[in-house]
Amino acid sequence: MTLHPEHRAEDLCPAGTQLYEQALRKGRIHIEDLAPAPCLVDCGLLHPTVEDSNWLEPVAPIVALHELLRASEERIASEWRRKERLAGTFAPLMRISTGRPATADTSANRLLSSSQQINQAISRAMAEAQEALSVQPVTHKSQVHEAAQPVSLDRDQALLDRGGRIRTLYQHTQRHVPFVIARYEQLKGDVEARTLDEVTDRLIVIDRSVAFIPVSNTPAVALEVRHPALIAFFVTTFERLWRLATPMYPEAVQPPSLNGVTPRQRAIAALLVEGHTDAAIADRLGMNIRTARVHIAKLAAALGSESRAQLGYLIGQSGILDQEG
Secondary structure (H helix, E strand, O other): OOOOOOOOHHHOOHHHHHHHHHHHHHOOEEHHHHOOOOHHHHOOOEEEOOOOOOEEEEOOHHHHHHHHHHHHHHHHHHHHHHHHHHHHHHHHHHHHOOOOOOOOOHHHEEEEOOHHHHHHHHHHHHOOOOEEEEEOOOOOOHHHHHHOHHHHHHHHHHHHHOOOEEEEEEEHHHOOOHHHHHHHHHOOOEEEEEEEOOOOOOEEEEOOOEEEEEOOOOOOOEEEEOOHHHHHHHHHHHHHHHHHOEEEEOOOOOOOOEOOEOHHHHHHHHHHHOOOOHHHHHHHHOOOHHHHHHHHHHHHHHHOOOOHHHHHHHHHHHOHHHOOO
16 A cells, blocks of 8 residues: 655645545545545645535635645744844844954854944945845834935845846835835846735845844844854745735735735734734834724724724624635
């Protein structure tokens, strides 16, 4: 007897794909038909019917995809929080070691303690670079980043002129920000941008050999990272978020609405159910608190809610969080 090879849902085998399609067309299959593809149960694509456990019915693809993406996002978020804790733990220790002879390990990371140092380090790293990956969340320092736009544009265009590639992740709220739009109207070359409801802290990875990350919430302080293991982790995190993101440039795709509920409304609904305040929701989604409250009011009106407590209950009953985001 040949054992069925283990695999994940994104690597669904041909037998599994064929049997899942059959189950979707017929509405159910007998458990004996599962033999060629037991992976469908392991991946959560088939489950026993309530009436008879000898029959299996398919989970709707949109529901299955939502659950799988949510699990992936949770893993990424967990790993990113671990990265932030590690950076926060070791940043003060690296200050203590300043002035001591650098070993191979300590020279792999360098603390940059001013905006000038950060910009100079990024410029040096990009001088001959062929690739730049970055995550640009909405922060209280957005005006500072806007003021630095000319310098950033010159660096990026020089990279593109060498035949390099630039990819950037933003939050959905930045899709229509004038200075963000203007940036892509000026850049010429292999440049792409995508958006998500939530992104990680600011990240720049250049040529997959050096990265720049913020140090906690300290203004104008960053960590220059050259350790190969950390760089590999940052790149993997970026690539996974990139696959989940919605294209913004060069071909814009609007985040899809399902049953009249927008992705932003679903994101707000999820945070409301988790018990976050209006201020926390605004911060997480990169919008001001007034805009967040407008969206919450629209959501409450759509669901017929008269109070915050009732709104949480109605969100759960509506099923909007079970839709694909």
